[in-house]
Amino acid sequence: EIVLTQSPATLSLSPGERATLSCRASQSVSSYLAWYQQKSGQAPRLLIYDVSNRANGIPARFSGSGSGTDFTLTISSLEPEDFAVYYCQQRGNWPFTFGPGTKVDIK
Amino acid sequence: EVQLVESGGGLVQPGRSLRLSCTTSGFTFGDYAMSWVRQAPGKGLEWVSFIRSKRYGGTTEYAASVKGRFTISRDDSKSIAFLQMNSLKTEDTAVYYCTRDPYYGLGSNTVYYYGMDVWGQGTTVTVSS
Numbered sequence: 001e002i003v004l005t006q007s008p009a010t011l012s013l014s015p016g017e018r019a020t021l022s023c024r025a026s027q028s029v030s031s032y033l034a035w036y037q038q039k040s041g042q043a044p045r046l047l048i049y050d051v052s053n054r055a056n057g058i059p060a061r062f063s064g065s066g067s068g069t070d071f072t073l074t075i076s077s078l079e080p081e082d083f084a085v086y087y088c089q090q091r092g093n094w095p096f097t098f099g100p101g102t103k104v105d106i107k
Numbered sequence: 108e109v110q111l112v113e114s115g116g117g118l119v120q121p122g123r124s125l126r127l128s129c130t131t132s133g134f135t136f137g138d139y140a141m142s143w144v145r146q147a148p149g150k151g152l153e154w155v156s157f158i159r160s161k162r163y164g165g166t167t168e169y170a171a172s173v174k175g176r177f178t179i180s181r182d183d184s185k186s187i188a189f190l191q192m193n194s195l196k197t198e199d200t201a202v203y204y205c206t207r208d209p210y211y212g213l214g215s216n217t218v219y220y221y222g223m224d225v226w227g228q229g230t231t232v233t234v235s236s
Contacts, residue, residue, distance in 0.1 A: 001171070034222040036152070043204055043229055044144075044152065049222035056224070087152050091220060095170045096142075098152040 002026050002090050004099035012107040019075040021102045023088035028068045032092030035064055035073045038101075039084045047086075048073065078104070109133035109225050111205045116230030119195055127230060129188040129205030136186035137161060140208040140220055143179060143190045145201035146229075153201070156190060157208065163218060173199075195234045202229040 003026040013019055023033065035048040046055040048064040051071060061076040075082055083106050088099040115127040129141065140163070143155040156179040157168040167179050178191040188205060206223035213219050 032219070032221075036223070038152075043226040044223075045226065046222045046224045053221075055222065085151075089152075089154070089222075091222065094157075094168045096154045096157070096168075098154060101151045 001095060002029060002093050002097055004088055004090055004097055006086075006088060006099040006102045008102060009100070010103045010105060012105055013078055014107045015078050015080055017078050019073075019078055019082070019104055021073040021075075021086055021104070023066075023071040023073070023099050025069045025071075025090055029090040029092035031067055032090060033064075033066070033071050034089045034091060035062075036087045036089065037082075037084050038087065039081075044087065075104075109207070111207065111225055111227035113203060113205050113227045113230035116203065116232045118233045118235065120236050121195060121197055121234055123195055124191070124193045125195060125232060127190040127192065127203055127205075127232070129190075129227060131186045131188070131205075131207070134207070134225075136181075137183040140210065141179075141181060141188040142206045142208050142223060143188075144204045144206055144223070144226075145199075145232075146204070147198075147201045150201075155203070157220075158188065192232070195232075197234050200232060200234050202231050204229045 007022045031051045036044040038044040052064045085101045085103045087101045110132045112130045140159045142157045158179045176194045180189045205227040207225040208220045210218040210220045
């Protein structure tokens, strides 16, 4: 099973700041990595797939990069609605594992 | 509008069974793979199970934690996915989400399921004596 680690566990930032979230895989997942956002009390939603492709309706301030084992989700300028928990998921090997999440909260 | 609505959750004793349903609308259910994902109270997401469309064999995948106890299935005539959960344990307590899993082709009849693009609102399963 591929293990994903995410860092930091919590990121405290102010609106307008840039957020950089990291996801590292225990072995290569090629480009088969997705990111999800989960707001409090809501179901998750797909943000990014295949490392860098934004899902339908996702604003351009969200971007993804990386390959192999190291990946990054960047939010260029935080909006109030972006404060949430972010999960990465590898989809290259069964089981499709999730990382433990990074919480982005308001500083 | 694309919708997934989970049902069937509740309070159940350890060792008992429960069947979850995911009723869908707004898209051609038979064209898509479907998954179940769960989230224990205060915890992160855990992928549970996956079923391919009939076009790709309708075959299934399971997390190690549920393999042999849970069974995913689908009824394309009713656009519903199911999760039969047997021999439930206290650690199965969670909100269970149903998701739609779109794909694209990689050639040679191989496809890649790139992300869970639609989620239901979840149904809560509590396993406790």
